[in-house]
Amino acid sequence: MAMVVAAAVFLRWLPHHGWFVGTLVGGAIIAALAIYLTQKRRFHKAVRGINQDTMPPNIRSMAAVAASVVILAVLGIYTVLFLPVQP
Amino acid sequence: MTEDSNTGEPDARNRFTSRILRGGTEPDPRFTLANERTFLAWIRTSLALLAGGVAVEAFMAALLGPELRKTIAVLLLVLALVIGGGSFFRWLNVERAMRSKTPLPLPLMAPVLAIGGALVAAIMVVFVIARPA
Numbered sequence: 001m002a003m004v005v006a007a008a009v010f011l012r013w014l015p016h017h018g019w020f021v022g023t024l025v026g027g028a029i030i031a032a033l034a035i036y037l038t039q040k041r042r043f044h045k046a047v048r049g050i051n052q053d054t055m056p057p058n059i060r061s062m063a064a065v066a067a068s069v070v071i072l073a074v075l076g077i078y079t080v081l082f083l084p085v086q087p
Numbered sequence: 088m089t090e091d092s093n094t095g096e097p098d099a100r101n102r103f104t105s106r107i108l109r110g111g112t113e114p115d116p117r118f119t120l121a122n123e124r125t126f127l128a129w130i131r132t133s134l135a136l137l138a139g140g141v142a143v144e145a146f147m148a149a150l151l152g153p154e155l156r157k158t159i160a161v162l163l164l165v166l167a168l169v170i171g172g173g174s175f176f177r178w179l180n181v182e183r184a185m186r187s188k189t190p191l192p193l194p195l196m197a198p199v200l201a202i203g204g205a206l207v208a209a210i211m212v213v214f215v216i217a218r219p220a
Contacts, residue, residue: 002134002135003134005134005138009138009141009142012142013141046116049119050116053115053116055120056101056104057119057123059103060103062123062175063175065130066172067175069130069134069167069171070171070172073165073167074168076137076141076164077168080140080160081157
């Protein structure tokens with residue numbers, strides 16, 4: 001949900017910075033969609049882990065979420081510093 | 088399936104996870120889930136800072152000059168970057184500490200967030216006071 005909100009805020013940049021911001025919006029939407037679609041599987045894994053009293057941590061998911069936020073931030077900084085504002 | 092080096096029991100983790108989180112014993116799953124929730128809270132904070140940075144750049148054109156606006160936006164976006172990246176390493180270090188039953192590491196991101204937030208607030212206070220009515 002927070003990713004979707006971030007994507008919605010990025011939309012405000014579209015008229016000022018052009019198509020490049022579309023990649024930020026698209027990236028945030030894809031990340032949000034991936035999280036949403038895998039939610040049920042992760043929930044069941046957590047329930048099974050609590051039942052069996054052992055649950056391996058999901059490093060890949062954590063790394064993917066952190067990486068997507070870092071990439072969005074880097075692209076945001078690039079947009080502010082290097083992309084000219086379109087009239 | 089590999090074997091847990093400490094207990095000799097079969098290791099339910101995949102090879103990648105076993106390589107990153109070596110040794111120790113599997114912590115209580117509730118602690119693993121609590122660690123995950125804390126990580127997600129940091130990610131939400133990071134996304135809020137990201138949205139804040141974009142909002143300052145996009146919505147405050149009438150109020151702030153271009154240089155000040157750019158400075159505040161970049162500061163917020165850098166904070167989002169540091170907290171987003173740092174949250175993963177914090178999660179990993181806490182997971183390692185729980186596995187080896189050692190004290191949890193100090194949260195270094197908390198002072199970074201406090202100092203960064205205070206800096207942005209201070210810039211805004213100075214701007215509001217110095218701005219001609």
